[in-house]
Structures are given as C-alpha cells and as structure tokens.
Amino acid sequence: MMNCKQATRLVSQSQDRELSLPERIRLRFHLLMCSGCSNYNKQMSFIRKAMQKLRER
Amino acid sequence: MLRFTTLQLRDAVLAEDVVHEAISAAISSAQYNGRGSLKSWVFAILRNKIIDVIRERNRHPTESFIEDDENDDAFDGKGHWKKTHKPSDWGQPENNLDNEQFWVVFEICLNHLPVNTARVFMMREHLGFELKEVCRELNLSDSNAWVIMHRARSQLRKCLELNYIRGGRLS
Ligand SMILES: [Zn+2]
Numbered sequence: 001m002m003n004c005k006q007a008t009r010l011v012s013q014s015q016d017r018e019l020s021l022p023e024r025i026r027l028r029f030h031l032l033m034c035s036g037c038s039n040y041n042k043q044m045s046f047i048r049k050a051m052q053k054l055r056e057r
Numbered sequence: 058m059l060r061f062t063t064l065q066l067r068d069a070v071l072a073e074d075v076v077h078e079a080i081s082a083a084i085s086s087a088q089y090n091g092r093g094s095l096k097s098w099v100f101a102i103l104r105n106k107i108i109d110v111i112r113e114r115n116r117h118p119t120e121s122f123i124e125d126d127e128n129d130d131a132f133d134g135k136g137h138w139k140k141t142h143k144p145s146d147w148g149q150p151e152n153n154l155d156n157e158q159f160w161v162v163f164e165i166c167l168n169h170l171p172v173n174t175a176r177v178f179m180m181r182e183h184l185g186f187e188l189k190e191v192c193r194e195l196n197l198s199d200s201n202a203w204v205i206m207h208r209a210r211s212q213l214r215k216c217l218e219l220n221y222i223r224g225g226r227l228s
Contacts, residue, residue, distance in 0.1 A: 003136030005129075012207035016181070016188040017199075036143040043214050046150040050163060051182040053154050055104075056097055 002030050007037045011044055058103060064176060065107050065184070075110060079103035104184055111180075111194055131211070144214065147222055159221060166216035170209055177202060178209035 002010075007030040010023055019027065031038045062072040083099040131142035138144075153159040170178060180191045192202050 003132075004138045005132045005136035008211065009203075009207055012210050013203050015210075016203060016206055034138075035146075036138040039144040039146055040214065043144060043147055043150070043217075044210055046147070047210060047213055047217075048182065049151065050154065054160075054163070055100070055183060055185075057094075057160070 001033075002026050004030075004034060004037050007031065007034065008040050011037070011041045015044065015048060058100070061179070061183075062103065062107060064172065065179060066110060067176075071110070075106050076103065079106050082106075108184055108186075131215075142215075145218060145222065147218075153221075162217065162221040166213050166220065169216060170212060174205055174209045174212070177205045181206060 007027060010019060010027045013019065014027075031041055059072060059076050062076050063069050066072045066075065079102045080099055083095070083102050131139060133139050167175070167179075177191055177195065177197070180186045180194070181188055186194070188199075188202050188206065191197065192199060197205070
C-alpha cells in the first residue's frame, strides 16, 4: 500500500495532471483508510477554491 | 498589486511600469461596466499584462528551484504522518471564504512562501497558466514543477492549519 508521503504527492499532482488509472485506484484506497490524507485531500480542493476566489476579490 | 507583479516579473522597475500601464488602461477603457469591484477589474487587466510580458521576454536559465524538502519532516521513516503533523478535520472550510479574517491569514500565508516556490504557484493558481506552460516559461522539468507545487500547497495548508484553524477562528 502506498504511504502518506506518496499519497499526498499524488493528491497534489491530480490538480496538475491526469492520474493514471492504477494511481487513481491506489490513491482512492489509501484515502479510504487514512483520515490524515483524506483531510489533506479536502484541504487541497479548498485551497484551490480559495485561490479562485482570490482572483475575484 | 506592485508586490505581486514584482514577484512575477522579478524586476521592480518593469513591474512598476506594468502596474501603471494596467491602471491607465483600466481608467481609459470603456469596458468597465460598473459591476464588480474596480480593484478586481484592474487586476484582470494586470494579470493579462503580466502574462504578455512573461511570454514575450527572453528568458535565461533560472536559478535552482529545488531547495531542501521541508515537507519531509511531516512524515516518519515509513512515510506516514507524524502524529503532530497529521492534517486535522477542517469541517466545512468553504464557510470561511466570506470571512475577512480568513483572507488576512490566507494572504499572509501566501506571502510566506519562499520566492521561487511562490512564483511557480502563483503562475499556476493565480495567473491560471497550465503547468506545462509554467515549465516552458521557467525552464523547469515536469517533475520539478510537481515537487514545487506540492511543496507550495503543503506549506499553505500547514500555515492555514496553524494560524487559522487551530487559532480557533474556524467558523
Ligand atoms: Zn495517509
């Protein structure tokens, strides 16, 4: 199973490139098992949303 | 505005010119329709001007973008979160987007990113370049750029968690 360091890296990269199918599956599995990375994942979406909002301010 | 432009262009004099140009373009333009704030209107023009300058400018190979990886001390030897660094539950963070205090902290956190990291992050997330374009403009490899973006996001996250979420300001 991938560790948290790898999982957070993939979460970030998913905002910049399309992940491969195996990457997506392994990541999804990790996120189901790990609350830390699952929180990280939600926070990354939030930060992107905040950056969009910042442009409109 | 000027600080942001200087960061992007790495040239204070040029940045001042570009900001002036953007402001006078905004004033003389008939397109401003009174909707939305004047500031965001000027910023929209400024953003396009910065993009033009970056695209036109002859670039020299840039300084090294990869510094020590600070993200690393969030993880133990096996690559799992250390207890003290594990991201906490932020609840419904979107509720904070209308909170002025949030934006104060957010901008402080952005300003605390190392300069090179901030430049890449802002080109991608504020100017809206595709990461491929950022790589081309700054002579970065894809993997370098991913490392930098990941570092920027992780540092922002950590900064928000320490200074906003744990500061008890979460709504
Ligand atoms: Zn994890």
